[in-house]
Amino acid sequence: AQSVTQPDIHITVSEGASLELRCNYSYGATPYLFWYVQSPGQGLQLLLKYFSGDTLVQGIKGFEAEFKRSQSSFNLRKPSVHWSDAAEYFCAVGSNTDKLIFGTGTRLQVFP
Amino acid sequence: ETGVTQSPTHLIKTRGQQVTLRCSSQSGHNTVSWYQQALGQGPQFIFQYYREEENGRGNFPPRFSGLQFPNYSSELNVNALELDDSALYLCASSLQGAANEQFFGPGTRLTVL
Numbered sequence: 001a002q003s004v005t006q007p008d009i010h011i012t013v014s015e016g017a018s019l020e021l022r023c024n025y026s027y028g029a030t031p032y033l034f035w036y037v038q039s040p041g042q043g044l045q046l047l048l049k050y051f052s053g054d055t056l057v058q059g060i061k062g063f064e065a066e067f068k069r070s071q072s073s074f075n076l077r078k079p080s081v082h083w084s085d086a087a088e089y090f091c092a093v094g095s096n097t098d099k100l101i102f103g104t105g106t107r108l109q110v111f112p
Numbered sequence: 113e114t115g116v117t118q119s120p121t122h123l124i125k126t127r128g129q130q131v132t133l134r135c136s137s138q139s140g141h142n143t144v145s146w147y148q149q150a151l152g153q154g155p156q157f158i159f160q161y162y163r164e165e166e167n168g169r170g171n172f173p174p175r176f177s178g179l180q181f182p183n184y185s186s187e188l189n190v191n192a193l194e195l196d197d198s199a200l201y202l203c204a205s206s207l208q209g210a211a212n213e214q215f216f217g218p219g220t221r222l223t224v225l
Contacts, residue, residue: 042218101157103154104154
């Protein structure tokens with residue numbers, strides 16, 4: 001079955017600390033992989049996506065993610081977190097850019 | 113360029129009623145997808161409309177139905193509302209074709225009492 005697992009429901013970091021959000025997927029075909037961010041009262045905003053090629057992808061707001069096929073993972077990273085990064089983060093997989101399968105999300109809290 | 117808009121923002125209904133949610137796609141987009149996001153969960157794909165026809169459906173019963181209009185705007189209709197239908201309903205628009213990003217609206221919060 002196709003699925004996305006985000007093992008961390010809630011993560012708390014201090015401002016300026018590094019961040020890694022985990023994502024594992026199960027998908028039969030070669031997947032398209034995505035990370036979205038959702039702030040309260042807002043829709044989803046695309047941070048970055050992986051289709052093919054270089055397994056390290058750069059996104060907006062200083063985020064990056066690394067695709068590891070052998071581990072079925074697509075973890076999101078940021079070297080230095082800002083207070084404005086506090087939000088809900090969703091990993092998603094699909095065979096295209098739509099009809100996506102989302103994980104349950106990781107809530108990021110940032111302390112000053 | 114206008115982004116994806118949804119109406120209404122919030123809605124309260126009672127069990128058994130019917131509801132219609134609306135979505136205006138971003139300019140130039142011809143495809144609309146609908147997602148249901150229950151509290152504490154990730155969005156779940158309901159269905160997609162392209163050229164006014166359903167173009168894929170997730171694991172949702174037939175009482176969830178939709179329409180797409182010639183201007184590419186869309187409606188989501190839910191009949192015989194159940195308590196579990198309480199959720200944030202997200203609309204996303206895109207240009208049909210591989211690798212074209214979909215853009216999400218802010219959602220409609222539906223509460224079923």
